[in-house]
Amino acid sequence: MHDLVLTPVRVPPLTKELTGSWIRRATARYGLPAQDLLRGILAGRGRVQVTGTPSTGLELFLNTPARAELTRFTGLPLDRLTGLLPSLAATHERLVDDEIARAAWYVPRQAWVAACPPCTGRACQPGRPVLVYPEAAGHVCQRHQRWLLAHAENPASIPLRTLPEVLGAHRRHLVLVRAHPWGADAVVLAAAVVWSWQVQGWQSEAIWQDRVRRVAAVMRCSPTAVMPHALLPYPETIAVARLLVDHRWQQRLREAAAGDGLRSAAGLFLQEAGRRINRPWLTDWLTARTRVSCKDVVAGDPLHQWLQRITAATGITSDGLWTVSQTAARPIEYSDRASFLTQSRPRAVYDEAKEASLTGGWEPVPSPRPGPASSP
Structure with a gap:
């Protein structure tokens, strides 16, 4: 349902994954707190500023310089990254686009769900499930017959x-x-x-x-x-x-x-x-x-x-x-x-x-129209 993508990083992102989910999963593999890991990823030649923590918002947003550093770290072009991590498509309105690489944890702009554990395999870790955007119709796993729900710590679904x-x-x-x-x-x-x-x-x-x-x-x-x-x-x-x-x-x-x-x-x-x-x-x-x-x-x-x-x-x-x-x-x-x-x-x-984890997840609401991705 959600494909792993080969990248130079130890923890590859999954298709339509929340950037914040990917970073949370990576912290376990790298053995670093999220803020330290982010500063290491984004530390190029300039300054880095990280606002908030995973407890203040599940999604991570980056400004243009920070996205450029992320492409360098992953070895993937920005258009490929935005296909995997949709929050990278544009700068959050509360982030400043200047010479500083800025990252901030905010509430996701769209509905999200915990991906089907059998489909994500080892990418789903205890306490750190893979969180994805279901978008128009990705809220059901046909293979394992589950309606996916929104729970940030434990995968939840309706059989x-x-x-x-x-x-x-x-x-x-x-x-x-x-x-x-x-x-x-x-x-x-x-x-x-x-x-x-x-x-x-x-x-x-x-x-x-x-x-x-x-x-x-x-x-x-x-x-x-x-x-x-x-x-x-x-x-x-x-x-x-x-x-x-x-x-x-x-x-x-x-x-x-x-x-x-x-x-x-x-x-x-x-x-x-x-x-x-x-x-x-x-x-x-x-x-x-x-x-x-x-x-x-x-x-x-x-x-x-x-x-x-x-x-x-x-x-x-x-x-x-x-x-x-x-x-x-x-x-x-x-x-x-x-x-x-x-x-x-x-x-x-x-x-x-x-x-019962029933209050979040997919809803029949208008999908946001995709805007042009900012260039690194």
Whole structure:
């Protein structure tokens, strides 16, 4: 899943690894504290300044002179290094780009997970697992059937042997993001659409409740602690995302809207979505919910917003088609989702979920657009 790369250094980085994770692993091999190791790596002809420690932030950021020294130390060009260690792609806004080689420990800018231990082999050390950025769809290990979680000291994961629908959804997710340039954004929009169904009372329906019980059983925690996790609506989210990017269906929706209006297009979409996610009652259920909802709620529905855009557009030409308004987006914070989905106190749900390592890791949020890497 994550490939080791041969370099002149004793501890090679893995693909998409946090730079901070790599340095933490290297400290054991070199027998040096992280700060001393960094000063040794970055000590070229100029001064070195290291801010913070691994306890103040899991990710390590370098300015341009420091990246130049790192390329010298590893023997790898910067573009190769940034492919392995994504945080090296640009200077952190809090770091000064001057003649001093500067490094600083900060909180990672993106979601991260502990890589699958069997896949990383000896690179995974006691108390120092390999931490990686899952990016669009790297949060599941198909080989060992694990949903990877975020724990900095001990690799944590959700076993998926009793959740075949999640493994199947992930295989389709991989195909989606490889085949469609806006696949990751479609997943974010689909997550918002499915979230809008959850908060209308769908979280109590039979298929989800069965999935909640299975996850709670393997994680040995209460069903309430599991309910806000991204795994629960994941199969439905991927199914909806695949429908959203389907060009043939986009054309059918345009034709339906042109002939009978947006309501007809929405009904057609929901009928097909219900068929794909094994909820044939979806159209009738949402229609009934809409009748008792105010117009403001309907206008803020992410599916309604997307249908307005797709029926006015000629195709996928920009990311504007996949924009999700802040009010319609699935909440990022675990406790915020808990407040909508459970009757328990959100803080209590969060604390139990955190104990099970459920509160971090991959989420269906927009991926940052890569910027140009700074030259050494």
